[in-house]
Amino acid sequence: MRLSQLEVGEKGIVKEFTDLEMSVKLMEMGCLPGEEIKISRIAPLGDPIAITVSGYQLSLRKFEASTIILQ
Amino acid sequence: MKADIRVALVGNPNTGKSTLFNTLTGLNQKIGNFPGVTVDKKTGFSTLPDGRTAEIIDLPGTYSLYPKSKDESIVFSVLADHSNPHSPDLIVVILDASNLKRNLLLYTQVADLKIPVIIALNMMDLAKKSGIHIDIDLFAAKLGVPVVPISARKVEGIDKLKEAISFANKIALQQESIDVESLAPGLIAQISSELKLDNSYYALQLAHQHETIKFISPAQSDRIEELEKEFSFHSQKAQASETIARYNFINDLLYDTVKVPETAQLETTSNKIDKILTHKVFGFIIFFGILLFMFQSIFAWSAYPMELIGDLFVWIQSTLHQILPAGPLTGLLVDGVIGGLSGVMVFIPQIAILFAFISILEDTGYMSRVTFMMDKLMRKVGLNGKSVVPLIGGFACAVPSIMSTRTIENWKDRMITIMVTPLVTCSARLPIYTLLIALVVPNRNVWWVFNMQGLALTGMYIFSLISAIVVAFAFKLILKGRERGYFIMELPVYRMPRWKNVIYSMYDRSKSFVFQAGKVIIAISVILWVLASYGPGDRFKHIEQKYHRPQYTQHLTPDSLTRAINSEKLENSYAGVLGHVIEPVIKPLGFDWKIGIALITSFAAREVFVGTMATIYSVEGSAEKMESVQYKMKTATNPQTGQPVFSLAVAFSLMMFYAFAMQCASTVAVVYRETKNWRWPAIQFAYMTVLAYVASFIAYNLLK
Numbered sequence: 001m002r003l004s005q006l007e008v009g010e011k012g013i014v015k016e017f018t019d020l021e022m023s024v025k026l027m028e029m030g031c032l033p034g035e036e037i038k039i040s041r042i043a044p045l046g047d048p049i050a051i052t053v054s055g056y057q058l059s060l061r062k063f064e065a066s067t068i069i070l071q
Numbered sequence: 072m073k074a075d076i077r078v079a080l081v082g083n084p085n086t087g088k089s090t091l092f093n094t095l096t097g098l099n100q101k102i103g104n105f106p107g108v109t110v111d112k113k114t115g116f117s118t119l120p121d122g123r124t125a126e127i128i129d130l131p132g133t134y135s136l137y138p139k140s141k142d143e144s145i146v147f148s149v150l151a152d153h154s155n156p157h158s159p160d161l162i163v164v165i166l167d168a169s170n171l172k173r174n175l176l177l178y179t180q181v182a183d184l185k186i187p188v189i190i191a192l193n194m195m196d197l198a199k200k201s202g203i204h205i206d207i208d209l210f211a212a213k214l215g216v217p218v219v220p221i222s223a224r225k226v227e228g229i230d231k232l233k234e235a236i237s238f239a240n241k242i243a244l245q246q247e248s249i250d251v252e253s254l255a256p257g258l259i260a261q262i263s264s265e266l267k268l269d270n271s272y273y274a275l276q277l278a279h280q281h282e283t284i285k286f287i288s289p290a291q292s293d294r295i296e297e298l299e300k301e302f303s304f305h306s307q308k309a310q311a312s313e314t315i316a317r318y319n320f321i322n323d324l325l326y327d328t329v330k331v332p333e334t335a336q337l338e339t340t341s342n343k344i345d346k347i348l349t350h351k352v353f354g355f356i357i358f359f360g361i362l363l364f365m366f367q368s369i370f371a372w373s374a375y376p377m378e379l380i381g382d383l384f385v386w387i388q389s390t391l392h393q394i395l396p397a398g399p400l401t402g403l404l405v406d407g408v409i410g411g412l413s414g415v416m417v418f419i420p421q422i423a424i425l426f427a428f429i430s431i432l433e434d435t436g437y438m439s440r441v442t443f444m445m446d447k448l449m450r451k452v453g454l455n456g457k458s459v460v461p462l463i464g465g466f467a468c469a470v471p472s473i474m475s476t477r478t479i480e481n482w483k484d485r486m487i488t489i490m491v492t493p494l495v496t497c498s499a500r501l502p503i504y505t506l507l508i509a510l511v512v513p514n515r516n517v518w519w520v521f522n523m524q525g526l527a528l529t530g531m532y533i534f535s536l537i538s539a540i541v542v543a544f545a546f547k548l549i550l551k552g553r554e555r556g557y558f559i560m561e562l563p564v565y566r567m568p569r570w571k572n573v574i575y576s577m578y579d580r581s582k583s584f585v586f587q588a589g590k591v592i593i594a595i596s597v598i599l600w601v602l603a604s605y606g607p608g609d610r611f612k613h614i615e616q617k618y619h620r621p622q623y624t625q626h627l628t629p630d631s632l633t634r635a636i637n638s639e640k641l642e643n644s645y646a647g648v649l650g651h652v653i654e655p656v657i658k659p660l661g662f663d664w665k666i667g668i669a670l671i672t673s674f675a676a677r678e679v680f681v682g683t684m685a686t687i688y689s690v691e692g693s694a695e696k697m698e699s700v701q702y703k704m705k706t707a708t709n710p711q712t713g714q715p716v717f718s719l720a721v722a723f724s725l726m727m728f729y730a731f732a733m734q735c736a737s738t739v740a741v742v743y744r745e746t747k748n749w750r751w752p753a754i755q756f757a758y759m760t761v762l763a764y765v766a767s768f769i770a771y772n773l774l775k
Binding site: 026029046054 | 134135137169170176307308311314318341345349350355443446447558559560561
């Protein structure tokens, strides 16, 4: 299951990443393996999305969300 | 001013770092550039409780020492390079108490550089409100550094922070956070011994960043590269394991020292606002409403101060003309330099108002929501969600809008935004359009409600937006991206704007515009003044002599005599000669040499067009009297054909020319300032001129 497949309001726990370069940036922003992520909302045009992670809101494009694999 | 101690402010974006900087330094601050890079350097002075002076340097906000933008790369260079003139004695890391986990990542990296450090724990009030409890003493003890709780917004704890700065240790006492050596075993020791470094994290950072940092020699960089191969070092993998190790340390630390309630209260408030502001329908309506209001205000509020500034300079010029003896030096000073200066100063109200709005939108957190909503749309044409604001601001003036593109991290997106922003119809084009439309478009209604002149003007505005989008798309295909584009952006919690920051931002941007762009504008104005005031040989003398003959002095009033002289002088000046020279080139566009003069004189600023037209057709009264210019232009006929000069074809051809041509020295100057490379303004000038010529040519030949 990838993060991009979740609907608004659903939660998931990060397992691993498919893209090393992207994972470095995502982890710096607090998206670490074991961390819970909730989909807060989707932009009016369908992309990007906003997630809640380690206590704050982060927005990322759907493509970037698809590199995050959930448990 | 000589400082006793140098302090660097470091922190994540949206932590209140600028507010703290403004509070510590007051207006006692200076904006410059870091040597060799385009990043703005903000420094200021603060008096400590013991009477010593601290120089405070505000470093760009960053989430980590691994840079993602040019701005961020400066942070590591300033902190780590001891030969850097800004190398600090002490670092103040500002942490957002309501979002400690992510904030602490940067702290642990900075702490490992082993420079004395103090933590300023900001937004304590917000943290308390959302029920976060922090055991500050234990937190400080575990990290081994002084921790000062502050609220930069409410100016609380600032004195304590200043005290802590003055009592700070000269040696770094912070605890180790992670085992740095284990991230690149062998390599770190080898780099440290060969480059004689005493800090292993510094050595590791060099291994990661040696290709981009400027303070090590190419030989050293090559040697590090060799060593990396030898120890099979993989930068991204090492960075990933470092980040994981640091978050493990942070999680342990927070487990012992911080109690967070299950659901943070603050977030839900922000969520509620987001439900409306990023709503599918209301989100866009509200956004366009805000833009409309912004756009209206920039026009409405700046009109009066702009007029005042204009009048003030007219008064200064006329007074100086009376006081100073007439002569070329006075002319150069009064009409060239001061005239040029007034062209700069008159933009200040628009710049200040636009930046007030932008800083409010950024401060409240709304700007990141705009980016969030518009990103998909803008990405299609090679722009970025963040390009929306500069493009809309371009309706007022391209100069502050180009300055506001700094918020775009991606190099390619930012360059494209800078390249197309001047295409948007700015306020300087408005007098030209209204003049020309009034000349050729009949003032009557179609379908009862729509005024034809109004429709033509609206058409020019829409046309400019479309052309900006098309050109952006073309640049998207031409330009090569330097980095992989990504969009991982924090959506900060909504907050009230800090009015003090708004005022600082207005002041900062206006000041840097006057000093940076001002130099170029004045230089070009002086050149244009010389071109328009002097002629080859003794043509001017002959004109003076001619009009001193009785047939002129007796039949003409002194006023109209002066006008006749000025008009003929302009024709014979270098600018007039140039007008004749370029006539063959602009003839296919339907322009004669008189329009040629106006094209040349309005090179520095579009609005000069109307003034030049007024001088050439030497009208009654001042250039401001649009109707009389209009009348003269309407009655102007081509001496060879007897046809009116300003036909529908010529007027629209001229409008097309001004729609595309880069007739604005301020924009050229600001593009240079923002890109720090003459290539960009040159490319922009070239493509816009070519487009202008082609569009004019097509318009003229279609309507002829």
